[in-house]
Amino acid sequence: MPKIQSDRPQRFKIWQWRYLLLALMFSLLIVACDRISTSNQDLVSAALTDNKVLKIWWDKGFTLEEDEALQQIVSNWEKQSGNKVKLSFYSTDELSQKAERELRTGDLPDLIAMFKSEKSLTARLAWEGKLADVSDVIAPVKSLYSKNILQTVNFYNQTLQKRSYYALPIHQATIHVYYWRDLLEKVGHSTKDIPTNWAGFWQYWQQxxxxxxxxNIDIYGLGLPLSVAAGDTYQTFEQFLxxxxxxxxxxxGQLxxxxxxxxxxxVKILNWHIQAYKQGYLPPDALHWLNPDNNRNLLNRKVLMTTNDTLSIATALRQDPETYRKKLGVLELPNKxxxxxxxxLITVQQVILFANSQNQKIAKDFLAYLIQPEVIGNYLKVSGGRHSPVLKPNWQDPFWTxxxxxxxxxxxxxxxxxxxRLFYTFYNPAYSxxxxxxxxxQALKKVLVDGVSAEIAADEAVARIKQIFAQW
Incomplete structure (x- = not known):
């Protein structure tokens, strides 16, 4: 009987080829899916790249409410515009130092809100051509500003050889005297006893x-800032001038x-400081104060009075109505x-936009939203009135009067x-x-620490000022 030949090997080869073909098709499918996935990732990445984030540095408020008010503005604008914001808060000292440092490295945000530091930075940056022209933001609300306020942001750009608006004014402030009414009462005095003439006013606090x-109440009568580190020092000295x-x-703008x-x-101003310091009426540690320290020393009752160019001292006490309204006093300065x-001297706080910002369009959109009277007006009120309005319509709100x-x-x-009047920086950027x-x-340090005479310190200050202007 002939042998019957089995077809199993042949069938096995057919199935083997089928498996190989299926495996090849599956591999091709995986590669294709992977390419599709990679392509989608590229699209997502591209979308994220196109959806730019607006970076803002802001002067940190003295109360939580102030920061929350700005965060609410940012949140509302994000919802309205569809854009995103990275908002960073820094103390006044940190912001000024960080801005100066990053100007050298180029790692800057799109916008910076310049408060104390605006008097020593904005004019110079505009002159150097580092700020964007924001005339198109100001134009729709220009009639709502006073001429003086607009002058504070109208700078000359040496690079473009033109004058224009290089910052957005958002609020203003000026120097007042803050003091403790209840401490005066402890020694039988009240606000009505405070003289309004110059010599009598300052003598009053010493007495x-x-x-x-x-x-046995350990306190200094004159809580005036004296340090090189604090902007309050030059603000008060400029007001004395x-x-x-x-x-x-x-x-x-000529010297x-x-x-x-x-x-x-x-010389007179320096000699007055020398006398008050030697007599023990100025706190020695005021030579080392940073910007918030005059606030802290008054609030901690280390000094009887101090000068300050915003209502930050008062707003810190808003949650304590008894202290806010009855114990803490506020005064205008005495007569000359x-x-x-x-x-x-008026301080006008501003927001600046850098010329090299890649997000100028959306940055200007944010600024246009911010400066709407109802938006900026509500922000200033929620902030406790620490700063005063710059737009005419906001003054109509009874909150301010x-x-x-x-x-x-x-x-x-x-x-x-x-x-x-304005600070001299608005007449000549060299003064910044x-x-x-x-x-x-520096002059105060020389006379109070180094023992230099007022005449020599004055001459050295004048010489340095002339040198600065000659190099500008």
Whole structure:
């Protein structure tokens, strides 16, 4: 019988080829899916790249409410615009130092809100061509600003050789005196006893220190900032220069320091500090204060009074109505030594947009949203009135004139009814370096620590100022 040949090997080969074919098709499918997945990832990455994030650095508020108010503005704008914001808060000292440092490395955000540091930075950056022109943001609300406020952001760009608007004004402030009413009462005095003449005003706080110490209350009568590190130092010194009618620049921004009256005024101011310091009425640690330290020393009752250019001291106490309304007092500055009413230096806080920002379109959209009267007005109120409005419509809100709020209403009266002027930086950007170096803080250090005479310190300060202007 012939052998029957099995077809199993043949069938096995067929199935083997089928398996190989299926495996090949499956492999091709995996590769294709992987390519599709990779392609989708590329699309997602591209989408994320196109969806740019606006980076903002902001001066940290003195209260939680102030920061939360800005965060709410940012959140509302994100929902309205569909854009994203990376918002970072820094203390005044941190912000100024970080901005100066990153200007050298180029790692800057799109926007920075310049508060104290604006007087020593904005004018210089505009001159150097590092700021974007924001005229198109200001144009729709230009009529809502006063001429003075607009002047604070109208700078000359040396690179483009033109003058334009290189910052957005958002609020303003000026110097007031803050003091403890209840401590005056402990020694039988009240607000109505405080003199309004220059010499009598400052002598008053020295006398109250003596009386309080006689009751074993360890306190300094004059809580004036003296350090090189604090912007409050040059702000107060500049206000003293105004008090003595010392005109550092003329209306055209030209130096007037060769005028003998300028030198005499600086010497008088330095000698006054020397006398008060040697007599023990100025706290020695004020030579090392940072920007928040005059606030802290008053709030901690280490000093009886201090000067400050915002309502940050008052807003820190808003949650304590008894202390806010009755114990903490606020005053306008006394009359000048000449007997004339004081003219106040106005600080205008601004937001700047860098010229090299890749997000200028959305940055300007945010600024346009921020400066709407209802938006910025609500922000300033929720912030406790620490800063005053720059837009005319916002002054119509009774919040700013409420007589039941002594701090906000006093600041409003000073700004809207008093005599005011701008800092010299707005007349000549070279003066911004005078403030940046804190030439007046340096002079105070020389006379109070190094023992240099007021005449020598004044001459050295003038020489440095002239050198700065010559190099500009």
């Amino acid at each position: 109250r220190q003596d009386e309080l110490r006689a009751k 105004e008090a003595y009618d010392v005109q550092m620049l003329d209306a055209n 007037q320091v060769d005028n003998s009256q300028v030198r005499q005024g600086i 030594p000449s007997g004339q009413k004081m003219r106040y 409420n007589p039941q709020d002594p701090h906000v209403s006093t600041a409003t009266k000073t700004i809207t009814q008093g005599q005011t 370096l005078v403030l940046q170096e804190n030439v007046w803080g």
